[in-house]
Amino acid sequence: MLNRLGRLALVVGSLTVVSSCGQDGAAASAYGADESGLTSGLGFDGRILKTDCNAMSSWYECRDIRTAPAAVQRGYEYIHHTSSTLGPDGTRKFADGTPYARSSNACSSCHFSGGQVPFGLPLMQVNDKYAAKPLFRAFNYKRDARDATLDCFRNCMGNVEVPDKYGDVIDDIMAYVGWTAAGVTDPSMTGAGWESLPGHSWPYFSGDWQSMKADVTNGGAIYEAECHACHGRDGAGQGEYRPGEPRPRYPALWGDRSFTRGAAMYSVPQLAFFTRKHMPFGDPETLSEQEALDVAGFINSQPRAVAHSARMFCDADTATGLPNSLLKPAHWNVGCVDAAEPFSFEQRLLGPWRPIALWRAAEVARRGTTAR
Ligand code: HEC
Ligand code: HEC
CATH class of the missing domain: 1.10.760.10 (Cytochrome c-like domain)
Structure with a gap:
């Protein structure tokens, strides 16, 4: 294993500033600081994983967040500076003093550049996606884009209580999410075409x-x-x-x-x-x-x-009566597990997952015909 620490020190120490969203043909790096307004107030050297606007220019228009409407800018602040707005160091708290977001990470620690990076958990597809696919079967409920956002407050940010679905914080976050969607310039990638957006899903491995x-x-x-x-x-x-x-x-x-x-x-x-x-x-x-x-x-x-996770996948599917623990993805080791399942915690966490997926599929087929 190559030890890269020497070179990493160089990467971290470099203070090169590149304009990420200029369409000037300059070779833009996807890493580092930028001058688009996205990194304003980051402090330190402002290193984030940036939107590569040149590479995306055939279908996405990068716009300066500072020119966006006020609600969009507030939504962006929540997503990008989460810890100092909604998080432990922020001002938005529940009545008992718990912050709106328990984790000190930012939403954009994962949704890179505020959800404007393909395969970096982009947000531009969110509204179209949940309009098209509202039913998350294994969760047993119809979720819209706001519910998906609240699920991330629970599961990514560690909340038990979540902000009001129709309150000002989620309104502003949704205004920002709509703004990222409005940057998509190729109409075939919007509406029912959302699945053709480059990098909207996980970047799967090539192998099995x-x-x-x-x-x-x-x-x-x-x-x-x-x-x-x-x-x-x-x-x-x-x-x-x-x-x-x-x-x-x-x-x-x-x-x-x-x-x-x-x-x-x-x-x-x-x-x-x-x-x-x-x-x-x-x-x-x-x-x-x-x-x-x-x-x-x-x-x-x-x-x-x-x-929140202990309660996940514990109910039965309303349509078939089958346990949701059999319908969840085999590689997601969370919440309830069917009592008959013969696999260890370790295998559900670390793999191999194919035997688990096959066992659950066989069990669904068996119970689907005999147990109801
Ligand atoms: C040079 C510093 C650096 C190194 C080395 C590094 N990371 Fe990161 N990592 C970051 C930064 C910075 C972010 C957040 C980027 C942003 O906000 O745009 C991040 C984000 C992440 C995230 C998403 C955030 C989250 O909470 O899930 C994961 C996962 C992650 N890194 C895993 C790793 C793993 C695994 C390694 C080693 C293979 C690694 N990183 C090495 C700097 C680094
Ligand atoms: C630890 C990393 C992480 C953090 C922090 C995080 N998210 Fe997420 N978020 C994810 C992952 C992973 C998904 C699932 C994406 C998928 O399955 O396609 C997701 C899904 C979403 C979705 C639905 C996206 C879709 O296409 O289905 C929204 C909206 C969302 N998050 C908003 C937020 C907001 C707002 C915050 C901050 C309050 C936040 N997230 C913090 C990792 C994170």
């Missing part, structure tokens, strides 16, 4: 990842060599609450400040897809698929909050 298994010991060695310098040896990230630094410089990857067991990132394969595509910061797609899976297995073997 469901048959792979994460090696936590090797993952720990990779974390030590490739990740800990930024995210911390204890996974708690760095930079939160420093004067003039209103968001984490490097987000927390486990522990109380990080995403919970209800988050989509708690799926080892999904965390691995995302990691391989974007990390180590500034040096993406250098880990092999197996290495990315190993480091994701290591990260998701560390302690993290259960929060």
